[in-house]
Amino acid sequence: MPDDPLAWETRESGVAYSCPGFDIVTQTVRLPDGDETDFDYLSEPASVCILPFTADGTVVCIEEWRQAVERINRGLPVGTTEPDDDDLEAAARRELAEETGHVADTIEPLVTVEPANGLADSVMHFFVARGCEPAGEQRLDHDESIRVTPMAYAELLEAVREGEIRDGRTVLAVSHFELVGE
Template sequence: MPTDPLAWETLDSRVAYSCPGFVVVNETVQLPDGTETDFDYLSEPASVAVLPFTPADDVVCIEEWRQAVDRVNRGLPVGTTEPDDATLEAAARRELAEETGHEADALEPLVTVEPANGIADSLLHLFVARGCRPTAEQDLDHDESIRVRTAPFDDLLEAVGAGEIRDGRTVLAVTYYRLFVDGDAEK
């Protein structure tokens, strides 16, 4: 039984829909006032995103077709964790290599967030990669269309501020990095 007076009690849970990459869960819940109702949410594996810097301090970016918004999206390498990933860092290194053909000398955690906790159980782990160099060809999934580009960090920050970059994971990584990691450089 939940201990917080705001907590809902889950009475029943089932997978309502399943497809590669995620499932939709349907739960019967009891609200704090005793009302019973249904609640649906998307459930997916944890994902990783990488803010990759080259030795010259440019950022390795991707341009990728995003069918849900019907356009090419400018952003960062992102992907879900896979069963063979021993750690989150291994997943981040794998995604960086697969989507960009780059490897990093060093990788460090930036922040972990729940990007849509009102409708999904998603966890996003953001990393900063340093010393990224192209070492191989991309190894894209069958449904990925990705172009690799580099850009100065300040250009990305400006594009975020202007609303030109709308991918939430990229916006979060760039602004969080500026506020909490790189922001001290200007003081």
């Protein structure tokens, strides 16, 4: 939509800072009124978030240390896609196995969102996995500390409803799952 009157024109773009997992991009942009300004945003690969159900309807949740908020975060398995991931379902299966040691009988898309498109180019693909069962050990990245904590779906829903679970990805997955009447 470059000819839309709301569109900004990117004049220059470069990476101001790079680290494992994301870059900070700095751009010089021309606004619709003709003014030029700088705009910075976080750039990262797409991610997958999995709402994994066992055969009896239990959700395979995780607890993970989150340094940015300095606390244990209870939520769902989430992972970044790899450059060679052509199949998002395969990426979701991989992340489920890596973070929980579980495999799923079936996995299907739930929703795709841009969770913070005012400050990041993040795209998150949500999936529902069914028939999950343990199939091996977790294969965590060097900077992950994750504990598998299965919980009843009703308990997870109540924790989201009461604001006890604050992880945005989990809140969004459960809320959308409820919305579409799965």
